[in-house]
Amino acid sequence: MEVLKFGGSSVANANNIQKVINIIQQKANKQQIIVVVSALSGITDMLLQCCKTAANGDDSYKSIIQEIERRHLDTVRLLIDVTQQSSVLSYVKKQMNDIEDVCNGIYLLKELSLRTKDRIAGYGELLSSTIICAAVKAQHIDANWVDSGSLIITNDHFGNAAVNFDSTNKNIETYFQHNQAKVFIAPGFVASTSSGLPTTLGRGGSDYTAAIFTAATNAACVEIWTDVTGMMTADPRLVPNAKTIATLSYQEAMELSHFGAKVIYPPTIQPVMNKQISVYIKNTFAPNETGTLIQQNSNTQSETIVTGISSINAITLISLEGSGMVGIPGFSKRLFEALAAEKINVILITQSSSEHAICVGINEADVLAATKAIDAAFEIEMLQKKIDPLVIENNLAIVALVGDGMKNHTGISGKLFNALGKNGINIRAIAQGSSERNISTVIQKTDVKKAMNVIHEAFFETVLKEINVFIAGVGNVGSKLIEQIKKQQPFLRDQLRIKLKVAGIANSKKYIINEDGIALDDWQTALINGTPADINEFNNAIIQHNLRNSVFVDVTANNTVATTYPTFLAKAIAVVACNKVACSADYASYKNLKLLSKEYNAPFLFETNVGAGLPIIGTLNDLISSGDKIHKMEAVLSGTLNFVFNNYDGTKSFAAVVKQAQLEGYTEPDPRLDLGGKDVMRKLLILARENGDTIEMDDIANHSFMPAACMEGTVDDFYNSMEQHEQHFKNLLAEANTQGCKLKFVASYNQGKAIVGLQHINPQHNLYHLYGKDNVVLFYTERYPVQPLVIKGAGAGADVTASGIFADIIRTSKL
Numbered sequence: 038m039e040v041l042k043f044g045g046s047s048v049a050n051a052n053n054i055q056k057v058i059n060i061i062q063q064k065a066n067k068q069q070i071i072v073v074v075s076a077l078s079g080i081t082d083m084l085l086q087c088c089k090t091a092a093n094g095d096d097s098y099k100s101i102i103q104e105i106e107r108r109h110l111d112t113v114r115l116l117i118d119v120t121q122q123s124s125v126l127s128y129v130k131k132q133m134n135d136i137e138d139v140c141n142g143i144y145l146l147k148e149l150s151l152r153t154k155d156r157i158a159g160y161g162e163l164l165s166s167t168i169i170c171a172a173v174k175a176q177h178i179d180a181n182w183v184d185s186g187s188l189i190i191t192n193d194h195f196g197n198a199a200v201n202f203d204s205t206n207k208n209i210e211t212y213f214q215h216n217q218a219k220v221f222i223a224p225g226f227v228a229s230t231s232s233g234l235p236t237t238l239g240r241g242g243s244d245y246t247a248a249i250f251t252a253a254t255n256a257a258c259v260e261i262w263t264d265v266t267g268m269m270t271a272d273p274r275l276v277p278n279a280k281t282i283a284t285l286s287y288q289e290a291m292e293l294s295h296f297g298a299k300v301i302y303p304p305t306i307q308p309v310m311n312k313q314i315s316v317y318i319k320n321t322f323a324p325n326e327t328g329t330l331i332q333q334n335s336n337t338q339s340e341t342i343v344t345g346i347s348s349i350n351a352i353t354l355i356s357l358e359g360s361g362m363v364g365i366p367g368f369s370k371r372l373f374e375a376l377a378a379e380k381i382n383v384i385l386i387t388q389s390s391s392e393h394a395i396c397v398g399i400n401e402a403d404v405l406a407a408t409k410a411i412d413a414a415f416e417i418e419m420l421q422k423k424i425d426p427l428v429i430e431n432n433l434a435i436v437a438l439v440g441d442g443m444k445n446h447t448g449i450s451g452k453l454f455n456a457l458g459k460n461g462i463n464i465r466a467i468a469q470g471s472s473e474r475n476i477s478t479v480i481q482k483t484d485v486k487k488a489m490n491v492i493h494e495a496f497f498e499t500v501l502k503e504i505n506v507f508i509a510g511v512g513n514v515g516s517k518l519i520e521q522i523k524k525q526q527p528f529l530r531d532q533l534r535i536k537l538k539v540a541g542i543a544n545s546k547k548y549i550i551n552e553d554g555i556a557l558d559d560w561q562t563a564l565i566n567g568t569p570a571d572i573n574e575f576n577n578a579i580i581q582h583n584l585r586n587s588v589f590v591d592v593t594a595n596n597t598v599a600t601t602y603p604t605f606l607a608k609a610i611a612v613v614a615c616n617k618v619a620c621s622a623d624y625a626s627y628k629n630l631k632l633l634s635k636e637y638n639a640p641f642l643f644e645t646n647v648g649a650g651l652p653i654i655g656t657l658n659d660l661i662s663s664g665d666k667i668h669k670m671e672a673v674l675s676g677t678l679n680f681v682f683n684n685y686d687g688t689k690s691f692a693a694v695v696k697q698a699q700l701e702g703y704t705e706p707d708p709r710l711d712l713g714g715k716d717v718m719r720k721l722l723i724l725a726r727e728n729g730d731t732i733e734m735d736d737i738a739n740h741s742f743m744p745a746a747c748m749e750g751t752v753d754d755f756y757n758s759m760e761q762h763e764q765h766f767k768n769l770l771a772e773a774n775t776q777g778c779k780l781k782f783v784a785s786y787n788q789g790k791a792i793v794g795l796q797h798i799n800p801q802h803n804l805y806h807l808y809g810k811d812n813v814v815l816f817y818t819e820r821y822p823v824q825p826l827v828i829k830g831a832g833a834g835a836d837v838t839a840s841g842i843f844a845d846i847i848r849t850s851k852l
């Protein structure tokens with residue numbers, strides 16, 4: 038014997054019921070089966086709505102009854118051949134008349150007792166089981182309808198009746214001794230008192246009916262047929278990567294179900310658990326998929342440490358605190374008694390060993406009643422100030438990690454807290470029972486989706502890590518970056534197991550965000566049609582979306598954008614910047630960013646601030662962290678200026694060569710920053726700060742070669758003025774040439790002294806052979822005292838800069 042239970046979605050309409058009959062047919066070919074069915078989906082709610090409406094004196098219950106009738110009649114007509122319909126149609130009509138009679142009574146009396154409610158609620162299963170039984174018979178399967186209502190006996194606590202297992206088991210045994218069929222079809226949910234009054238089995242009632250039949254008949258197993266393929270590692274609506282769990286233990290199933298996995302309702306599996314009978318969860322709409330097996334031991338303990346993750350929303354934490362509680366027995370007893378007296382379910386409890394506070398998690402809906410009850414219970418202690426006023430925290434949720442294999446396995450909670458902490462998810466309370474089967478964390482409701490995904494990634498998806506990138510600035514460098522990401526996505530996925538999504542893009546006028554990743558084929562059109570907004574709105578939207586492993590990438594040259602980093606870092610969102618403004622602002626701001634990055638474990642990377650894609654900052658950091666000391670840095674740090682002086686030979690005007698550098702994408706959006714030396718000052722400042730020195734822009738001497746007049750007015754004025762001062766630039770070149778030297782704009786840092794300026798470089802100098810737009814840095818250190826450590830290569834250009842930013846983005850995933 039096997040027991041099969043089909044839920045409301047499996048029997049929602051004639052089409053679905055036919056799928057159910059196909060499954061019944063296959064099963065019945067092999068053994069005798071009991072089939073327990075729920076009401077057609079939505080019908081129980083409609084029935085309850087009928088009696089409520091009638092009790093409110095509203096006669097619209099009649100139209101609800103008509104709708105219920107229509108759905109059942111339609112099902113019969115579609116499912117059963119016209120020659121065999123009449124007895125079922127008249128059964129449906131008779132039941133509907135009975136329902137209407139009862140509702141008319143409720144309407145007249147304006148009174149609805151729990152007993153009447155139970156009676157009405159059970160009609161859904163009576164109707165569905167009778168129709169299905171007739172349809173099964175009509176398809177020539179040997180079937181009997183079983184009146185579970187009269188076999189399952191409960192007490193008379195209507196609305197919440199408890200099963201009397203002695204009489205129920207006897208009734209079921211006797212029934213199956215005296216009745217023979219291949220298939221028995223039974224309504225779920227319904228029962229009756231010993232005197233024959235209808236009752237119902239409460240939440241999860243049809244599962245309970247199936248479990249009761251299974252245990253009483255010692256069936257080989259019970260199969261719960263639903264619309265999902267088994268229990269999943271997490272709610273698939275929240276975690277798209279959730280997978281079906283092949284096997285799990287009863288305890289794991291109960292923990293997961295308790296915390297929100299709605300596939301089964303924990304108390305209902307008690308009868309099968311007691312007899313150690315296996316439970317299968319199967320999908321009516323994909324019957325060939327294996328589904329989930331729930332049994333005494335999950336058999337997976339050796340491989341699977343964590344089985345699943347679940348969550349409960351709408352939690353309130355109530356904390357009872359006070360010095361008067363320490364060391365005095367009885368406080369927790371009184372607290373729980375006060376809550377129990379109000380029938381308030383305590384979902385989670387934590388108490389620190391100092392005994393100074395007890396914290397309980399309850400449903401948000403119970404908070405008023407709970408507060409009132411606790412305040413009354415501890416009124417005297419509160420007046421005497423031995424206990425503080427209650428602390429209530431709303432808008433919370435519980436996310437729980439479940440697995441039998443967690444017992445005695447070190448590192449699980451560490452991994453859990455690390456994953457949450459790295460993503461800026463604050464844990465308000467923690468509970469772990471001594472079974473070590475469940476670790477529950479209380480977090481903000483708004484963090485649930487992110488937390489579930491982050492934990493899922495840490496425990497179930499070690500193979501593929503998702504990074505969500507938000508790019509501000511899509512000019513010269515930003516658009517190159519997107520191009521590179523698009524090209525590299527398959528490699529990252531296949532070789533590095535990184536799923537890199539561009540989840541947001543903004544320029545100075547508009548932004549777009551897409552949690553599933555923006556299609557990079559035509560992001561330009563999407564951005565043109567994006568939301569008109571400034572950077573603050575883009576940033577708020579990033580924070581609101583609260584995606585895991587988020588990285589904000591600043592590819593602007595904008596001051597306002599640079600001031601937004603603290604908000605991101607404090608939310609554990611990594612920041613990658615090629616914009617130099619933040620790191621070259623006042624020292625206190627720079628230091629603050631470094632501290633925030635450390636405090637919130639959020640990477641802050643800006644390798645491209647100096648030398649574009651060259652590994653200059655990384656090398657400096659490595660030298661320092663491995664114990665080396667920097668004596669001196671000498672460098673050419675402006676790609677633009679190096680290009681200009683390498684190409685200016687007097688044949689074209691100086692202004693024309695600068696323009697060429699701008700067109701090639703080497704200059705800052707405002708080229709005066711390059712020509713005036715400020716860009717180089719910023720870079721030197723950043724290197725000095727990374728070396729550990731407290732230094733400001735004003736501490737750097739700038740021996741600018743630009744005539745002051747050229748730096749006034751607009752960028753157009755700047756170009757015009759350079760044309761007018763052409764002789765000045767010719768003279769600079771001639772002086773260098775007469776000495777056999779080249780012109781290089783050099784940055785040097787020696788014993789805390791920082792200078793930038795134009796120098797004559799002779800052919801013997803380390804900086805002499807530096808071509809095109811290249812940069813070079815010479816590090817003279819304790820370990821490289823005479824021959825410096827040299828880093829040299831292209832120091833400007835959209836492609837190399839974008840690749841440096843890209844490398845920083847990848848680095849964030851490894852920190």
Ligand SMILES: NC(=O)c1ccc[n+]([C@@H]2O[C@H](COP(=O)([O-])OP(=O)(O)OC[C@H]3O[C@@H](n4cnc5c(N)ncnc54)[C@H](O)[C@@H]3O)[C@@H](O)[C@H]2O)c1
Nearest residue numbers: 510511512513514544545572593594595616706833834838
């Ligand atoms: N070009 C190089 O070789 C190189 C090398 C290293 C670093 N960088 C840095 O790269 C950055 C970008 O340079 P670029 O040449 O791509 O500049 P760009 O002018 O071509 O692009 C700047 C982008 O930033 C956007 N932007 C400006 N203000 C904004 C705001 N408030 N909010 C949102 N977006 C805003 C603009 O709309 C534009 O999309 C600069 O900080 C520069 O210093 C460039």
Ligand SMILES: N[C@@H](CCO)C(=O)O
Nearest residue numbers: 675676677703704705
């Ligand atoms: N404008 C900068 C870009 C690299 O930071 C340069 O010319 O060096």
